[in-house]
Amino acid sequence: MSSVTSSPTADAVDHRRRxxxxxxxxxxxxxxxxxxYDLGVLSVVLPAITVALGMSPVEAGLVGASSLIGIFVGAPLAGWLSDRFGRQRxxxxxxxxxxxxxxxxxxxxxxxxxxxMRVLLGMAIGAEYAIGAAMLxxxxxSKGRGRRLSALLVCWYGGFLVAVVVAYAMTAGGLSWRWVLATSVIPAAAAYVIRFGVPESPRWLLSHGRTVRAREVIDRHLGDEYVEREGIADETRRRGGYRELFRGENRRRLIFLAVFWACNVAPYFAIFTFAPVVLESLDLGDPTAGTIGVNALATLGALVGALTIxxxxxxxxxxxxxxxxAVALAVVGIWSGAPAxxxxxxxxxxxxxxxxQGNLTAVYPIEIMPTEVRSSAVGVAAAASRVGAAVGTFLLPVGISTIGTGWCMxxxxxxxxxxxxxxxxxxxxxxxxxxxxTSR
Incomplete structure (x- = not known):
C-alpha cells in the first residue's frame, strides 16, 4: 500500500523539480x-550621446567605463549579501x-x-553576475551543469547583439538616444515576472544551519533521491565571509578566477564598447555592418561553447x-595596411x-568555490575582471588618438x-x- 501511495508523490516532486x-x-x-543588453545598447548610442552632451574624449571614456566601474562595486557587495542573507532575496x-x-x-x-546612472546600473549588473549563476x-x-551555466553567457551575447540591432534600428528611425536606453526596462520587467516566487537555495540554507526550511524546499521541489545524488545533503554549516574567502586554497582559486576572467573581458569590452570608432579608425567601409556582424559571431561562439563544453x-x-x-589581435596590430x-x-x-571561452566565467567561479563563499567569490572575481575592462575601456579612445589603433591591439x-x-x-x-x- 505504501508503494502505491508514495509513487504519485515521488512523480509529483519530480515534475515540480523539472x-x-x-x-x-x-x-x-x-x-x-x-x-x-544594457551594455550593448550604450556601445551604439555613445557617439550620439557624446555629441548631444558635448563630451570630451575623457568624458566619453568615463561614461563608456561607467557600468564596468559599477560592476566593480556591485559584484562583491551583492556577492557578500547573497552569501550572508540568501540567494532568493x-x-x-x-x-x-x-x-x-x-x-x-x-x-x-x-x-x-x-x-x-550608468554606475548604479553597473552595480545591478555586477549583482546579477554574483547571484544568478550561483542560484542556478x-x-x-551535475549532468549538463556546465551546459546550463554556459548558456547564461549565450544569453549575455544574445542580449548584447539584440541591443546593437535594436539601437541601430531605432537610431535609423530618428528616435532619440534616450528612448534607446529606456528600452532596457522591457526585458527587466519580464525578468521580474519570471523570478517572482522562486524558493531559496537548499544548499545555502543547509550551509547556514537552516535545516527546517531546507527540508521544506527539498520535500516540495526536489526530493530526497535527487538531493542525495547531487551531494546537496553533504552541505553542512560552515563559516563564510571574506575572511574565509581570502584564506588558503580559496585565496589561490580566487586569484586564478580573477586573472583569467580579466584577461577574457578586458580586450573585449575595450574593443566592442567603441566598436564603431575602432572599425572606423581602421578605414573599414561600414562600421554598422561590421559591428553587427562581429557581435553575431560572438553570439555564435558562445552557443558553440555551450554545446561543446x-x-x-x-x-x-x-x-x-x-x-x-592573441594571434588575431596581433595580426591587426602589426598588419597596418591589411585589407578590410x-x-x-x-x-x-x-x-x-x-x-x-567566456562561457567559463559563468562556470569556473561557481564550480571551484564552496557554497559559503560562492557568491562572494564570483563577486570579487567579477570586480577584479572589471578593473582591467574599465581601464581598457577608459584608455582605448585616448590610445587611438595618441599611440594608434595598432598598438592598442x-x-x-x-x-x-x-x-x-x-x-x-x-x-x-x-x-x-x-x-x-569540485569545491572541496
Missing amino acids: ILIRRINLSAAWGEGLDG MFTIDILCFVVLGLAQAFVTDTGQLFV AEFAP ERLGRRKQLIPPFWIM WATLLCFAVFAFFNAL LIGAGICVIGAVVSQVRAPETTGKTLAE
Missing part, C-alpha cells in the same frame, strides 16, 4: 541577457533595480548624471582560445573564441597571452563532477 529548474534556468539566463531585489535605473537614465541632462548551479543537476572539458575550452585571440576583409576576419575570430594580444599562461598552470578540470566534489 519545472523549478527550468524556471530558475530561464530567469538566470534572462538576467544575463539583460546585462548584455537578492535575486528579486536586483532585477527591480534594473527597472528603476533603466528608466531613470533616459532623463539625464548632463554627463555627470548619466555617469552616475545550486539547483541544477561537456565534451571538450573546461581546460580545452579555456586555454587554446587565449592563444588564438582581413581585419574583419581577425576581429571575427577574436569575437568567436572570446565568447566561446598589440596590448590586447599581450593580455591574452597572460591569460593563457596563468590558465595553463592553475585551471582545474571539473567536468562531470558534483559541486561538492
